[in-house]
Amino acid sequence: MVSMGSVVELNEQNLQDVLQSSVHKPLLLVFWAPYSEVSKVSLDVFTRVVTRYQERVLLAKLNTDDHPMIAQQLGAMQVPLVKLVVQGQIVANLTGQEPEADIQALLERLVGPMGEEEAEAEAEELQADDQSQFLQSIEQAVDAGQVDQAVAALESALQEDAEQKAYRLKLIQLYIQQGRQDQAEEALQVFPEKSSERKQAQAYLAFFEASKVLEPLNILQERLVNDDQDLMTRYGLGVYASLDFDFDQAKEHFWLIFSKDRNFKEDLGKTVLLQLLDLMGPQHDLVKGLRRKLFTYLH
Numbered sequence: 001m002v003s004m005g006s007v008v009e010l011n012e013q014n015l016q017d018v019l020q021s022s023v024h025k026p027l028l029l030v031f032w033a034p035y036s037e038v039s040k041v042s043l044d045v046f047t048r049v050v051t052r053y054q055e056r057v058l059l060a061k062l063n064t065d066d067h068p069m070i071a072q073q074l075g076a077m078q079v080p081l082v083k084l085v086v087q088g089q090i091v092a093n094l095t096g097q098e099p100e101a102d103i104q105a106l107l108e109r110l111v112g113p114m115g116e117e118e119a120e121a122e123a124e125e126l127q128a129d130d131q132s133q134f135l136q137s138i139e140q141a142v143d144a145g146q147v148d149q150a151v152a153a154l155e156s157a158l159q160e161d162a163e164q165k166a167y168r169l170k171l172i173q174l175y176i177q178q179g180r181q182d183q184a185e186e187a188l189q190v191f192p193e194k195s196s197e198r199k200q201a202q203a204y205l206a207f208f209e210a211s212k213v214l215e216p217l218n219i220l221q222e223r224l225v226n227d228d229q230d231l232m233t234r235y236g237l238g239v240y241a242s243l244d245f246d247f248d249q250a251k252e253h254f255w256l257i258f259s260k261d262r263n264f265k266e267d268l269g270k271t272v273l274l275q276l277l278d279l280m281g282p283q284h285d286l287v288k289g290l291r292r293k294l295f296t297y298l299h
Contacts, residue, residue, distance in 0.1 A: 006050050006051045006053070006054070006055050006057070006058065006059060007047055007050065007051065007058075007059045007060075007061065008058070008059070008060050008061075009060075009061060009062075009063075010029070010060040010061060010062040010067070010070065011067060011070070012067070012069075012070065015070060018058070018060045019085065019088065020088070021058055022058075022085040022086055022087060022088055022089075023087055023088055025055075025056060025057060025058055025111070026057050026058070026084065026085070026086050026107070026110045026111060027057075027058045027059075027060060027084070027085040027086070028046060028050060028057065028058070028059045028060070028082055028083070028084055028085075029060050029062065029074060029076075029082065029083040029084075029085060030042065030043050030046050030047075030059060030060070030061045030062070030080070030081075030082050030096070031061075031062050031064050031071060031074075031076040031079050031080065031081040031082070031083075031096075032061060032062070032063060032064070032079050032080055032096075033063060033064045033065045033079045034063070034065060035065070036079045036080065038079075038080055038096075038097065039079040039080035039096065042080035042082070042096035042097060043061055043080070045100055045103065046059060046082060046096070046103060047059060047061070048100070049100060049103045049104050049107065050107070052104075053107060053111060056111045057107055057110070057111060062074075062076070064076060064079055079096070080095065080096025080097065081093065081094070081095070081096055082094040082095075082096045084106075086110070131164070131166060131167075134157065134167075135166060135167070135170060137153075138150045138153060138154060138170060141153070142174070147174060147177070147178065150174060151171065151174050151175070151178070154167050154168075154170060154171040154174070155171065158171065162190070165191070165197050168187060168188075168190060168191075168197070169197060169200055169201060171187060172184045172187045172188055172201045172204070172205075173201075173204055175187065176204060176205055176208045177208070181205070184201070184205060185205075187201075188201040188202065188205075196278075196281050196282050197281075199278035200278060200279055200280075200281050202278070203242075203275045203276070203278040203279035204242075204243070204279055206275055207239050207242045207243050207275065207279070208243060210239050211239050211240065211243060214236045214239060214240070215236065217236075217237075217240050220233050220236045220237050220240070221237070224237060229256075229260070231256070231257050231260060231261060231264055231269075234253040234254075234256050234257050235253065235254075235257055235265075235268065235272065237249070237253050238250045238252075238253030238254045238257075238272060238276075239272075241253065242272075242275075242276060242279055247276065247279075247280055247284065247286055248286070250276055251273075251276065251286060251290060254269060254272045254273050254276060255269075255273065255293075257269035257272070258270055258273055258294075258297070259297070270294075270298075273290070273294055274294075276290075277290060277291060277294075
């Protein structure tokens with residue numbers, strides 16, 4: 001039987017193959033629906049746990065809205081619901097709201113503890129979750145006007161682990177917003193020359209410097225209503241959007257400048273588009289398409 005990976009979408013075409021796979025490995029049937037937020041959370045949790053076991057467990061997810069007949073056939077009368085299938089037999093019905101630790105304990109009883117590679121992958125995932133939660137708390141502090149506290153928290157975190165690139169980038173951003181350019185420049189020197197992180201920090205610093213001579217955002221927004229082809233207005237709005245990490249808006253403003261007048265302000269449209277690419281970083285969804293589009297226009 002062809003390997004299905006750890007997670008598959010259940011449908012009429014693969015139903016029998018998926019059920020048959022439980023002869024070789026435990027199978028979790030996860031029933032969910034778009035209207036049920038609880039079921040979507042349940043799906044995320046079960047998926048996260050199952051993928052740690054590197055295909056020793058299979059999860060089949062079923063959208064009951066799209067496949068009501070399969071749901072009825074398998075006895076899924078509500079969501080969330082999870083059925084554990086072993087050797088072709090349903091051996092347990094779960095509510096879908098079990099704690100993550102309980103789900104992992106259940107799988108360990110079935111297939112044994114995670115291997116070394118699986119454990120390392122889990123540790124990396126948990127570390128990424130911790131980093132994400134920490135950065136969310138930083139954003140919340142900034143939104144609440146507690147910028148000094150956010151800066152202090154980032155500085156403390158970097159003293160404990162200087163390799164946290166995301167923390168350093170956020171700290172540089174806040175230094176810049178506080179007008180502490182010298183400290184921002186010093187902090188970005190830690191990143192290797194030509195690294196994506198240094199380019200991100202330098203791009204943010206460039207946009208911040210550009211914003212110092214711009215008219216206030218509300219005035220530019222009003223001006224755009226009266227003339228949406230005014231390139232200086234578009235430039236200013238693009239700079240403000242970049243500083244807010246609103247990359248879709250920044251791209252729209254900067255691209256209009258570039259496409260309307262290649263010679264505008266000594267090719268300013270190209271310059272800010274390249275800076276925007278640096279600011280977004282190589283992994284951002286918009287980067288690949290924008291680079292291709294820019295290359296086509298330039299060549």
